[in-house]
Amino acid sequence: METFNQNIFPKGEKAPSEYFSGGTAWVKILKPNEDELHCQIGNVIFEPKCRNNWHTHDGGQILIVTSGTGFYQEKGKPAQVLKEGDVVNILPNVIHWHGAGPESEFTHIAINPNTQNGVVNWLEPVTDEEYNNL
């Protein structure tokens, strides 16, 4: 197993509250979407209970979980519990959300490839009823 230093990225900026609910998330862009790599990478920290809205990515997304416990759910499927070291592969146009567990902060690196096709399409929030019934 590999050793990570415990403090490697700044916390970043507050995520926009119209696309996150249940608490605050923090986003630090590690690689902006600005060149022919057509790729954007960010580190996202979710406070306990915080999750993003249902959404899709035109070019897909990969999540690498680096700390805490959280959830990933695709529309119409059961939620998956995520913990550090887990990798989630999200195909283009799959409706999904991710976020923290009710009692744990949760952090992942989010990699968006193929940004020439688009980055994210935000949909409705994950309701308390949906979240609390997981």
Add this chain to the structure above:
Amino acid sequence: METFNQNIFPKGEKAPSEYFSGGTAWVKILKPNEDELHCQIGNVIFEPKCRNNWHTHDGGQILIVTSGTGFYQEKGKPAQVLKEGDVVNILPNVIHWHGAGPESEFTHIAINPNTQNGVVNWLEPVTDEEYNNL
């Protein structure tokens, strides 16, 4: 600053010795290049002095340094010292190498987007003379 657990990925497999020199590197594939995300992600651990050959990526590459001290060098430019939290953006077809410092293990996540264009083109090793004169 964000907290990482200290042990999140398995060490993986030995990297092929024809493309690495000065020591052993270990590669754990986190996301295989197998779907329409056109993206491959691996965690790479370099023992001290170990570096990869000069090489290029047809689709570019992003490195996220997670532990240790290492080097990144593009052909014809001075080497850069890398430490945890650093992100390196490598444009397509830029001749470069990366690896550990002489006395430090070095680990990065390597993200290869745009793999429909190709992944890697290996060139000649970084000689001891090149490495020792950094």
